[in-house]
Amino acid sequence: MSEELYNQIDGHLRVLKFKGMIPMYRELSARAAAGNLLYEEYLALLLEEEVKRKTEVSVKTKIQLSRLPYQKTLEEFEFSFQPALKEKEVIKLSSLDFIEQKENVLFLGPPGVGKTHLAVGLAMKACMARYRVLFTTAQKLIEELVLSKRDGSIMEKLMAYSRLHLLIIDELGYMPITREQANLLFQLISIRYEKGSIILTSNYNFDEWGKVFDDNVVASAIIDRLVHHANVFYITGGSYRLKNKLKKAK
Ligand code: ADP
Ligand code: MG
Numbered sequence: 598m599s600e601e602l603y604n605q606i607d608g609h610l611r612v613l614k615f616k617g618m619i620p621m622y623r624e625l626s627a628r629a630a631a632g633n634l635l636y637e638e639y640l641a642l643l644l645e646e647e648v649k650r651k652t653e654v655s656v657k658t659k660i661q662l663s664r665l666p667y668q669k670t671l672e673e674f675e676f677s678f679q680p681a682l683k684e685k686e687v688i689k690l691s692s693l694d695f696i697e698q699k700e701n702v703l704f705l706g707p708p709g710v711g712k713t714h715l716a717v718g719l720a721m722k723a724c725m726a727r728y729r730v731l732f733t734t735a736q737k738l739i740e741e742l743v744l745s746k747r748d749g750s751i752m753e754k755l756m757a758y759s760r761l762h763l764l765i766i767d768e769l770g771y772m773p774i775t776r777e778q779a780n781l782l783f784q785l786i787s788i789r790y791e792k793g794s795i796i797l798t799s800n801y802n803f804d805e806w807g808k809v810f811d812d813n814v815v816a817s818a819i820i821d822r823l824v825h826h827a828n829v830f831y832i833t834g835g836s837y838r839l840k841n842k843l844k845k846a847k
Pocket of ligand 2: 712713714767768798
């Protein structure tokens with residue numbers, strides 16, 4: 598085959614952004630020409646490469662945009678270390694039906710029991726399914742909302758959050774939340790209520806949220822909306838971080 602023809606094909610594939618085909622088609626064309634492939638088989642193989650590459654790129658982009666603190670999968674989670682945690686119920690969430698149903702997921706429990714890991718694992722699955730996902734901490738989220746309120750961009754900010762399929766709010770409870778902050782958080786939870794899923798992690802159970810929020814009325818209103826369609830997991834076991842420390846110390 599002439600170099601000129603190859604250059605022409607390469608050019609077309611670049612314009613079409615079918616870059617996955619470029620390294621593949623010469624060898625495949627040679628195989629097809631040798632009579633081993635039907636036209637349709639050739640086309641199917643070539644397209645498959647492109648679909649594979651495009652999917653990989655899109656998942657990678659989703660993961661980057663989601664700002665996960667680290668990448669860990671649900672498969673890496675040792676459920677045997679948290680026997681009280683209902684493995685089946687957590688694994689059921691991998692189907693991501695909860696995102697379709699706009700339900701929330703709450704992981705509650707002391708530090709080190711794997712709340713963030715589970716949230717990240719589900720977030721990775723959502724990215725792979727190409728949902729719009731954003732991971733943030735309660736503190737960062739509240740700071741952002743307060744700043745947006747001050748500079749008059751709060752509605753835009755809330756709208757941006759409402760467009761996500763899945764919002765992860767990590768570590769609610771590490772910082773006390775003032776009345777103004779709680780009101781903003783309430784607005785955010787309200788705008789997503791029955792419209793988009795939230796995964797929230799907290800080191801406090803609901804009955805202790807009074808310690809976190811200055812304003813009990815807003816706290817109850819937030820809990821009310823969060824919990825209405827929620828899968829709540831109380832993780833009561835020991836810290837995985839400590840487990841590794843204890844092992845090393847031996
Ligand atoms: P939390 O958010 O509850 O404080 P993390 O999810 O940050 O805890 O877990 C702390 C560390 O221990 C992370 O590196 C996490 O991947 C790991 N980890 C926690 N629980 C498990 C588990 N059951 N199996 C595997 N790794 C775990
Ligand atoms: Mg955590």
